[in-house]
Each structure stands twice: as structure tokens, then as C-alpha cells.
Amino acid sequence: MLFNSVEFLIFFPITIVIGNLLKSRWQKLFFLLASYYFYMAWQPASIQCESRDTNGFGFIVDTLFCDYKINIYILILLFSTVIDYYSALIIEKSGNNDIRRKLFLVVSLVVNLGTLAFFKYTNFLLGLVNDLNLWNDFRFEAQHIILPVGISFYTFQSMSYTIDVFFGKIEARKSFLDFSLYVAFFPQLVAGPIVRAETFFRDLDNRLLVYKENIESAFALILIGLTRKVVFADNLAKVVDATFLNYQSANTLELWTGALAFGWQIYFDFAGYTDIAIGVARLFGFQFNPNFNFPMYCRNIADHWTRWHISFSTWIRDYIYIPLGGSRVSQFMYVRNIMITWLFAGLWHGAAYHYVSWGVWQGVMLLVHKYYSDTNIAKTLNEKGGKLYEIIARIFTMFCLSFGFIMFRAENMDKAWYMMKGLVFLGNVNIPEYRWLNYRYGILILICFIATYVFSKRQIPTLFEGNKFKFTAFIVVNIYLLLLFGVTESQNFLYFQF
């Protein structure tokens, strides 16, 4: 079920009303069932009810979904939930030297990573083996495996819980209902944010304290999330799609326009989703941390990664980078830790060379930034460069990020490589005809910049303080932006594919 669909428009108020009429355990149970329904309402792309499979596993999957609206992939979610719930309980009960502590941590990691690997990386690994040609031209055939929506998000969330219990950061949750809700809570189930157990259970235990101000900011977050997605991301998608479709005939300026537009598109798309998710969760009493903090408005790549997909970047920092040793190690180990972490980040986004390359690009940029910022030139410029240096740094960072986004968006490395060459080697820099770009998009991008500037100064919860008509103006502007410029055909959120 998409947040920007009519189904959600009906589902959401019903959940609010019934959820708030119930108390305690019944309320939690209701939210859990609503979350499972939300998840099952997602129709895998492979299922075509008009032409369903007639035998095998496909027949069972298709019949259950088409005739009974049961999405069989819910079983994977339940499996992950059961394993992590019991693993955490056993880990907590076992003494420090008990072998079972480590065993059940391994069980949790193997089950979560194994499930993720099977669904996400099987074909990638088979392709890798084929490319390496290890067995004298024997080639594995690609398997027909559908990636269950949200699997990368909920496995990471669930896995981080057992790791935290293992290291004694949190206590294992005794209530299976509470833990199931933590894994499946619908606002964050399919595309994050990846919420830490500590945050979720803190709010779950104090859920009824939702004040009028929370309702106001939740409403504002939902509205601005919709605007970011339907107005900005979906309109920019037209520019991006046209560039990536006609990349062979596009000139350098057109390629840069497409690359920059994609950076903004994915930001508005994903930030829009998380705004809605955080807003919806806030109406149920959950205060999730912001997942984006104006990442396109950053001084350097390190600054960018403190602002972009924060729940994921802090996850890989806490569960991969720091356990590897972080930055307090030798130069070699530091470079190794950075590259392993970002290789993993690339793989998490998708099982393909172009995602891996994107991860490597992030690692390289971070290393270059680190060594550059230690130089005297950088220190001098930082101190004396003033506003001009800051503006140049911000623009340069945006261009570097957009260059990397080519690898993220291109369907394969051949295409990415072709486009990157076009970006760097100025073969044809004539003013582009912008066959697909009219000044409607110019106006939109201008609004993006203004909105970014306004909101980066004051976050939503404090935005409406002072003049009481600010809230009115905010609603009117957003409603008319949605009405006038919104793309009405429901577009999937980009991060659903991960």
C-alpha cells in the first residue's frame, strides 16, 4: 500500500480512530494486525492475477494473493520476528560465558543475513561466479526470485535488536506482541527509517502522551512529505527518466542536468516517504528521529552523510564501521574500514555492480575529503575562505554527489560508465535544446531551493511558532502545490526496491 494512494487515505483514518478507541494490549494487537494488513496489501510485481502461474510455488503465491489477499512474503517477516525474539531472550538469560549467548547471536545474524542474501544476492552471486568463469564455461542460470518489499529495512532493524541485547545496551523484550510490533509497525516497515529498539520501546511504553503540538507537526510532516514526493520527486522524475533513456544522444549539459535532477529526485522521494512515515508514527505517539537533514545543502561529503538517510548511516557506523575499529587505527586499517563499510552500504542498496561502485565512490570521496581536510590549504581556506569558499564547497559537493548518483541510477555499469565519460569529457557543450525540459521544471527547482533554505533554518516543530497564520499559509501553499503540480498517477517510492 502506497502512502500516496487512495487505499491509504481510507486505511489511515480508520487505523487512527479504532486504534485510539482501544486500550493497552488490544491497541497494540490492533496496530500489529493493521501493520500486517498494510504489508500484505503490497502486490509483488511478479503477481499478475489475470495471468497467474498454474503450477508449483508460483501457483500457491498467486492463488493466495489473488483469491485471498494473503501476501505469502509475510511469512518471512514472521520468521525473522520469531527467531530474533527468542534469540534475544536466550541471549539475555545466558550467562556471560555461556556458549549459547554467542550461538544465538550467530543464529540471529545467519537467519537475517541469510534471508536477505537469498532474496537479494542469489542472482548477483551467480552472475559473479559466471563472470569469474570458475568452472570452464559452466554458467548458472538466473533464478526467478522476487525481493520482498522492505526486507532490507526490517531485517536490519530486527538484527540490530539482538546485537544490542547481546552487548547489553538494551533488555530483551518479554512481550512477543511488543517485539512483533517493533519489527512490523507499518509507518516504517517498508522503507524505514530503521528505528532502534531503544527508541521504539521508550515510545511504546509512553504512547498516550500525544499533545496538540504533535498532531500539528505530524499533519505538517505528512503534508510536506506528500508535496516532496508527488510534486517535486515525481516531476523531476520526468527529467531524469528522459535523460537516462536518451543518454546516448544527450550532451554534457543535459547529462549534468539529469544527474543533478536525480540527486534532488531521490532526496525528495525518500525524504518525502520518511516525512510521511515519521508524521504518521507521531500520530500514534512515536517520536522517530529525522532521517534527513537537508543533505543537498552540505559543505562536504562527511557532512552529507550526517544528514542523508541518517538511520542507515548511523546503523552502518554503529554496527560495521566501529566494530571494525573505526578511525582510531592505523592508516591502512582506517582506509580498509571505510572501504568495507561503504562497499557494504553499496551492496545493501542493491545486488549489482553499479550499486557496489556507488558505495566505493562514497568511500573514495570520504577518504579524499579526510586527507584533504588535514592539509594546510584546506585549513587556511576553511578559516579565511569566508562565504565564497563555503558556497563553492557546497556546489562542488553537490556535483560530486550527483556524479556518484549516475552509478546509483544507471541500470548497469556500461551505461553508468558511458554517462560518466559524457559528464567529464566535454564532447559537446552546446546549450542543450532541453527537448524534454521546459521552464516549468525551472520554477519547480527554484521552489525546491527556496523550500530547502526556509526549512533548513527552522525544523517543522518550531516552524509555526510566532505568527499564527504561518500554519494556515503552509497548508494552503502545500494544497495548491499538490493540486496544481502534483503527478496524479501513483508512482512507487524509489526506496521500495531496496
Added chain:
Amino acid sequence: MKLKDFLNFLVDKRLLLALGIFFFFEIIFQLGIYRTFLKKNSYAANVNRVTDHVIKSRDVLEPTILIVGTSVAFEGISVRILNEQLADTGEKVQSLAIRGSELVVQHQLLEKNLSYFPKVHTVLHVLEPGMAWVDRPYLVEPTLVMMSEVGNFRAMSLIREFEYDVKFSDYIFLALKSIAYRKDLSDMVINFNERIKAIARRKKNPNPNPWDYENPNLESMGPYHIDSVEDCLKITGINSTFPIPLGSNSDHKRMINETCGIAKSVPQETYETENTRRYFGRLKKMYSMIGDRKIHVIDVFAPYSTAIRKLNSPERMGIWKNGLSMALTPYQTLDIMDFQTSLGTTDNGQYCFDLIHLNKFGMEKFSNLLGKELVNRFGKN
């Protein structure tokens, strides 16, 4: 959260003020104040312009014969020529043909406006038997926009009567003019200068004729020498190296290509299908409404490019004739004027703007032929 808090939020003055602003504009739109500012030649503007102009011109042109149809009739028939030819018969012709209007829109237009023309005894319904059945099971935005303009609340029941698969969002579209006008408003914001200039130009140069439009297009398909739909797609395709002939231009070439694309999708079946049944079922509803008013219907088969003439086999024409007869029962028997081959049976490209529409020369020739036929029919009285 307590529901009480949520309800308090819903009646918050600031939220109510925002909704008040939205509904203030909605009322303005519902009252029709925005109609004069609609973008020229948009679907909504066309419906308003044609009907308003025709009704305003009744003093000069009080019709006895009314033309109904889509762009084929709009572009292909000159009301001026027909009235010149019928001058001695006492008959007067006016046109309510609208570009892109499905049967449900034509029905709604007639239902609303026939009462303004009490002298009308005949409706000329211009049909395109060579083209796709306009039989969509679902509603498309142009149809919703036009229906909303003719009467949004009546449209809600009419779409059910015409057996469309109606979605909840279709009702919202029809109920709220803010949604129906959303694309027009967006264009108004983006192209504000051009829109204001267009409004000023329209006020400076009002249409002095009692008819709304006469086809001025001189471009023709002739120099392209198109024999078939496949031929057309090759010659006019984006990657075609065929040079644009003198008198044509890239827009014209693109428009020919678009109509070829439509023609390519014409159902080739020569037997009755669910689509044909749906189409003639809808037609029966429209003809019944006309028949109830004691008005006679003449079905006019318009001429079009010879490049698609071969698509219309005798078997397919049989379906048309059976369907039309069924739709006209019990009010009258089938009354057809068939002009499909009237502009020639070999290459008639010189009369065609594109595969479906006539150019100025085609319009003049077809109108003269239609006029003669009408004189033969009504001149004796």
C-alpha cells in the same frame, strides 16, 4: 493520542481558515467565474466556447438541423457552406461538434442544450466507422473535464448510466472544480503572461460569425503519398529521413504520425465484441434521448484518408449498420448518408490534414457534397 485532541485539531481556526480559503476558490470555480480565463482550445474551453457561442448566435442562426460529433465533424464540416447551400430551403444548420467528445459528452451536451433550439427537427450525427470504437470502459481525463463543464452534478449520474467502471476519484474529479481545473490553473501560473495576452486578444477580436469555427488548415497529406498505416508510421516516424514537403512542417508531420498511431490501434475484428456492444448500447441511450424529443437522427459517415479506407471491410460496416439500427429502434429506421468514398477511392491525401481529419479543401468539398444531399432531402418541403 486522545481522539478529543484530534477532533480539537480538526476544528482549529488556522486549519479551518486554510480549508475556508480552498472552498472560497472552489465556490468561485463552481459559479463559473473562471470559465472566461480557461486556456484557449483546452477541452474545457472548447465545450464552453462552442455552446456559449451557438446559444448566443440564436438570433442570427436559429437551427433546424444540428450537427453532433467529434473533431471529424468539427474540422470537416463548414456551417457557413451548409447554410449557404440551404438558404432557399428555410433550413438552418448549426454545429455542436466538439473535439475529443465521447458519446457520453455528446449525450450530455444535447440533453442540456436541445431545449435552447426548439426548431431542431434533425440531428446529423457524424460517425467515423473507419476508426476505433470510442467505447472505453473507464473514464479518461478529457471526458471528465468536458462533462464537468457541461454540468458536473448531472455528470455523476450519467457516467453510471453509460456503464463506465467508475472510480471514487472520478466522483471527486467531477465534484470539485479545483481538481477539474488543476492543469489549467497550473498552466495559468506558469504561462501567466501568455494567458493574459490571449484573453486580451480574444476580447479585442470577438468572433463575428454565428458559427464557432471553420477549418483554416491548408497543410495536406498529399505530398507524403501515404498508402497505408504502416507506410505512414515509417514516413512520419521520428527517425524518418523523409524530407518535410513544402507546405507542411514538423508539427504537421507529428500530427499525421499521431493519427497513424491511433489508426494502428483500430480493432480489426469483423464480428461483434464486448466493445461493439458497449458502444452501441451507449449510442442507444443517446438516440433514445433524442427520439423522445421527436427529433430525427441522420447518421453521417464522414470521409477520411484512403490510407485507412481498407481497414473498414464490408463485414465491419455490417456491424455498424446493425448496431445503428438497434440504437435507433423504436424511434425510427436507419437513415444513413455515407460519404466515406466521396473524396476519392485512390490517394485523396490532398483533402486530408492527417489520417482522420480533413484540411480546408477537404472540408469545402465534403461540406458542398453534404449540403447538396441536405438540399435534396429538405429542399422539396
